[in-house]
Amino acid sequence: MKLPYIIITDDDIQVLRAIQRDIRNKYRDEYKVAATESAIEALEVIKELKLKNEAVALFITDQRMPEMEGVTFLEQANEIFPDAKKVLLTAYSDIDAAIKAINTVKLDYYLLKPWHPPEEKLFPVVNDLLDEWQALYKPDREATRIIGFQWSQKSHRLKEFLSGNLVPYIWMDIENDAEAEKYLLSADVSKSDLPLVILKDGSIVKDPSLPDLAERVGLQQKARKEMYDVLIIGAGPAGLAASVYGSCEGLKTLLIERSNPGGQASSSARIENYLGFPNGLSGAELSRRAITQTLRFGTEILTPQEVKNINIKDGYKITEMQDGSEIHSKTVVIATGVAYKKLEIAGLENFTGAGVYYGAASVEALACRNESIYIVGGGNSACQAAMYMSKFAKEVNILIRRDALSQVAANYLVENISRTPNINVITHTDVITCSGSTILENITLKNTNTGEEKTVPAKALFIYIGTKPGTAWLNDLVLKDEKGFILSGSDLLKDKSFNTLWKLKRDPFMPETSVPGIFASGDVRFGAMTGISAAVGEGSMAIRFVRKYLQEM
Numbered sequence: 001m002k003l004p005y006i007i008i009t010d011d012d013i014q015v016l017r018a019i020q021r022d023i024r025n026k027y028r029d030e031y032k033v034a035a036t037e038s039a040i041e042a043l044e045v046i047k048e049l050k051l052k053n054e055a056v057a058l059f060i061t062d063q064r065m066p067e068m069e070g071v072t073f074l075e076q077a078n079e080i081f082p083d084a085k086k087v088l089l090t091a092y093s094d095i096d097a098a099i100k101a102i103n104t105v106k107l108d109y110y111l112l113k114p115w116h117p118p119e120e121k122l123f124p125v126v127n128d129l130l131d132e133w134q135a136l137y138k139p140d141r142e143a144t145r146i147i148g149f150q151w152s153q154k155s156h157r158l159k160e161f162l163s164g165n166l167v168p169y170i171w172m173d174i175e176n177d178a179e180a181e182k183y184l185l186s187a188d189v190s191k192s193d194l195p196l197v198i199l200k201d202g203s204i205v206k207d208p209s210l211p212d213l214a215e216r217v218g219l220q221q222k223a224r225k226e227m228y229d230v231l232i233i234g235a236g237p238a239g240l241a242a243s244v245y246g247s248c249e250g251l252k253t254l255l256i257e258r259s260n261p262g263g264q265a266s267s268s269a270r271i272e273n274y275l276g277f278p279n280g281l282s283g284a285e286l287s288r289r290a291i292t293q294t295l296r297f298g299t300e301i302l303t304p305q306e307v308k309n310i311n312i313k314d315g316y317k318i319t320e321m322q323d324g325s326e327i328h329s330k331t332v333v334i335a336t337g338v339a340y341k342k343l344e345i346a347g348l349e350n351f352t353g354a355g356v357y358y359g360a361a362s363v364e365a366l367a368c369r370n371e372s373i374y375i376v377g378g379g380n381s382a383c384q385a386a387m388y389m390s391k392f393a394k395e396v397n398i399l400i401r402r403d404a405l406s407q408v409a410a411n412y413l414v415e416n417i418s419r420t421p422n423i424n425v426i427t428h429t430d431v432i433t434c435s436g437s438t439i440l441e442n443i444t445l446k447n448t449n450t451g452e453e454k455t456v457p458a459k460a461l462f463i464y465i466g467t468k469p470g471t472a473w474l475n476d477l478v479l480k481d482e483k484g485f486i487l488s489g490s491d492l493l494k495d496k497s498f499n500t501l502w503k504l505k506r507d508p509f510m511p512e513t514s515v516p517g518i519f520a521s522g523d524v525r526f527g528a529m530t531g532i533s534a535a536v537g538e539g540s541m542a543i544r545f546v547r548k549y550l551q552e553m
């Protein structure tokens with residue numbers, strides 16, 4: 001198997017030798033290490049590697065070099081290997097340049113010289129970056145392949161599921177990839193059987209159900225224990241954080257997710273406000289880290305598995321799954337968050353997954369290369385998606401009803417958008433119809449001030465118009481507000497039916513619902529501060545109260 005490269009550039013020969021030695025000693029079994037004193041020579045080397053179809057995982061470069069600055073080198077290297085991770089070696093006096101480079105070249109890390117001891121200052125950083133790179137790297141011969149029609153709902157469902165569950169795959173569009181046709185011939189299937197999944201072991205599945213595909217790619221589908229200390233429903237940031245804390249504290253912890261771990265956050269193209277990540281990180285990356293962390297502590301994760309109901313027997317919780325199975329636990333944390341509101345336009349559902357997407361910007365980004373696309377909504381999520389898509393699409397149009405984006409989105413996003421030439425903000429506008437044969441082709445826009453209507457070609461429409469809580473399945477088990485958010489802690493005391501329902505002498509704990517031992521955390525909880533950090537905080541805190549409850553049992 002070909003090994004990917006780590007490229008090191010530094011004009012100071014002693015520094016170059018030192019870092020080359022450290023990196024080579026540690027990573028030589030999995031990576032080839034190429035080092036050079038000249039940035040110009042390094043650029044020649046990486047152009048050649050590109051021609052030979054080699055992979056580069058990481059660039060490490062000094063900032064102060066006579067031929068060109070490290071940041072300029074990284075800018076050029078990025079055009080050749082855009083997925084490679086980038087580290088700038090800096091002296092203390094260059095920190096300003098390094099911080100600027102976080103935005104200009106999407107720098108992943110700046111490493112202060114000297115980096116000794118490497119076990120403490122160099123290897124943890126490089127390990128992290130290489131893990132991140134590996135998670136997205138798809139060596140040709142080893143990856144799962146999906147073959148299908150680009151704008152097909154069925155193909156989109158499979159792609160979204162695998163990418164959301166961090167299973168690397170290669171997408172092959174039957175209409176634009178000659179190799180894909182060859183796979184069809186050798187598997188003796190016709191285009192009407194698509195999408196087709198070719199697994200790593202060479203086996204072939206036609207249009208699999210998601211649980212079937214999940215099982216085949218090795219995702220756990222059934223609970224292994226008779227009884228769990230805590231069962232967590234929903235693997236968004238709140239559920240993931242609860243699972244990390246639960247397992248870490250030695251509780252038997254099960255996490256159940258109906259689609260992809262990561263929740264809403266997983267569709268975020270770039271999270272810029274999460275503590276400790278000054279250059280931002282994608283939702284997929286945050287999920288990857290959280291899943292790795294929670295699995296390491298021993299959490300079991302079932303995905304895709306949907307919870308249908310919860311029954312209570314002698315204080316124990318019996319969770320009913322959509323497939324009819326039951327799981328027993330002492331406590332439950334509900335972290336089912338919120339789901340996207342649907343855009344109410346006649347016929348729109350026919351194109352969902354075939355040009356119309358709810359929050360799936362990162363999955364379909366490449367397919368939108370050089371196309372004109374539309375985003376409905378102007379909140380932070382919509383703006384993040386627009387920024388991300390602007391790197392691929394020819395033109396990104398944000399449709400809002402208000403006068404200006406600044407009325408709905410955070411300042412930094414409004415500023416970024418105003419600086420991006422291929423993003424247009426179209427105000428006072430609604431989408432009123434959509435049309436196409438089998439995939440979305442046109443949408444009609446209406447100016448809400450003038451009433452003027454205009455039909456425009458649209459390859460893709462991404463919808464971000466708000467959310468509603470995912471609690472309908474709970475029926476009347478726990479008290480909710482009129483919108484469906486779960487009441488907990490002191491908010492319960494204000495509800496008229498609480499006194500008749502609650503039988504314990506103590507008041508409910510802060511995240512506890514009207515059923516003792518069932519907790520709510522994250523966006524689904526009435527009064528929660530929405531956002532990733534808040535959800536992570538709530539999920540972690542829920543476990544503290546789970547422990548208190550378990551001590552009472």
Ligand SMILES: Cc1cc2nc3c(=O)[nH]c(=O)nc-3n(C[C@H](O)[C@H](O)[C@H](O)COP(=O)(O)OP(=O)(O)OC[C@H]3O[C@@H](n4cnc5c(N)ncnc54)[C@H](O)[C@@H]3O)c2cc1C
Pocket residue numbers: 233234235236237238239256257258259260261262263264265266267268269270271272273305306307308335336337338339359380381382384470473521522523524530531532533535
């Ligand atoms: C595109 C986008 C970008 C965002 N960017 C940012 C940002 O940059 N910074 C920030 O602070 N916030 C951001 N947010 C908001 C943030 O993502 C949410 O506040 C956060 O994800 C809430 O976490 P949660 O765990 O409470 O719920 P969610 O993230 O909603 O997760 C709930 C999970 O529960 C699962 N689930 C639901 N019902 C069931 C069931 N019956 N059985 C099993 N599983 C179920 C769902 O599939 C989902 O995975 C963004 C949101 C979006 C949509």
